[in-house]
Amino acid sequence: DAKTTQPNSMESNEEEPVHLPCNHSTISGTDYIHWYRQLPSQGPEYVIHGLTSNVNNRMASLAIAEDRKSSTLILHRATLRDAAVYYCIPTSGGYQKVTFGTGTKLQVIP
Amino acid sequence: DAGVTQSPTHLIKTRGQQVTLRCSPKSGHDTVSWYQQALGQGPQFIFQYYEEEERQRGNFPDRFSGHQFPNYSSELNVNALLLGDSALYLCASSGGRQSSYNEQFFGPGTRLTVL
Numbered sequence: 001d002a003k004t005t006q007p008n009s010m011e012s013n014e015e016e017p018v019h020l021p022c023n024h025s026t027i028s029g030t031d032y033i034h035w036y037r038q039l040p041s042q043g044p045e046y047v048i049h050g051l052t053s054n055v056n057n058r059m060a061s062l063a064i065a066e067d068r069k070s071s072t073l074i075l076h077r078a079t080l081r082d083a084a085v086y087y088c089i090p091t092s093g094g095y096q097k098v099t100f101g102t103g104t105k106l107q108v109i110p
Numbered sequence: 111d112a113g114v115t116q117s118p119t120h121l122i123k124t125r126g127q128q129v130t131l132r133c134s135p136k137s138g139h140d141t142v143s144w145y146q147q148a149l150g151q152g153p154q155f156i157f158q159y160y161e162e163e164e165r166q167r168g169n170f171p172d173r174f175s176g177h178q179f180p181n182y183s184s185e186l187n188v189n190a191l192l193l194g195d196s197a198l199y200l201c202a203s204s205g206g207r208q209s210s211y212n213e214q215f216f217g218p219g220t221r222l223t224v225l
Contacts, residue, residue: 032212043114043200043216044153087152091212098143098202098214099168100152 002027002090009105012078020073022088032091037084083108114217122223131186135203142184145200196224
């Protein structure tokens with residue numbers, strides 16, 4: 001499994017953009033990059049995933065470096081509900097074995 | 111759609127006992143994965159079931175076993191419980207004809223306490 005490095009914690013002001021970085025230098029060429037988040041006292045929640053190209057959905061954007069050794073999850077306008085632990089997860093294909101690391105705890109300041 | 115449901119929500123057992131946790135996947139999903147989350151840690155992958163077979167397994171001993179039924183629901187069994195098995199056990203579902211295998215939906219978890 002590819003190893004990931006994420007900041008332990010980050011802070012953001014409400015309604016400002018947030019860029020959550022992730023290094024995954026040992027990622028294989030066929031691994032997808034998934035992001036999940038876990039709100040307090042809840043199960044993880046899927047955010048977004050990508051392979052090579054940048055991706056957008058209603059929740060966030062994912063920017064993937066050209067060499068695929070890093071990626072950035074972008075929340076365009078942070079809300080208090082976005083306070084959570086964010087996990088960056090390189091995922092092998094097939095049956096999607098998902099290996100969580102320690103993640104980044106995002107604090108949103110009103 | 112009820113989403114992923116798990117039962118029970120909380121459970122207290124003593125060392126050496128056996129426990130069975132249950133999971134019903136989101137409607138239309140055919141793949142179920144189980145995770146263990148210790149306090150303050152990220153979820154750790156236990157195993158994944160598809161077509162009633164264990165397809166992938168994480169680094170967990172044989173005391174952890176599972177089953178998937180024809181209706182895609184699943185059970186996680188843990189034998190000879192240890193204090194270290196105390197954790198939140200999460201079930202996630204994905205896949206099926208109208209869903210992606212890339213997006214897993216998680217249940218709220220079962221909190222297991224071993225005394």
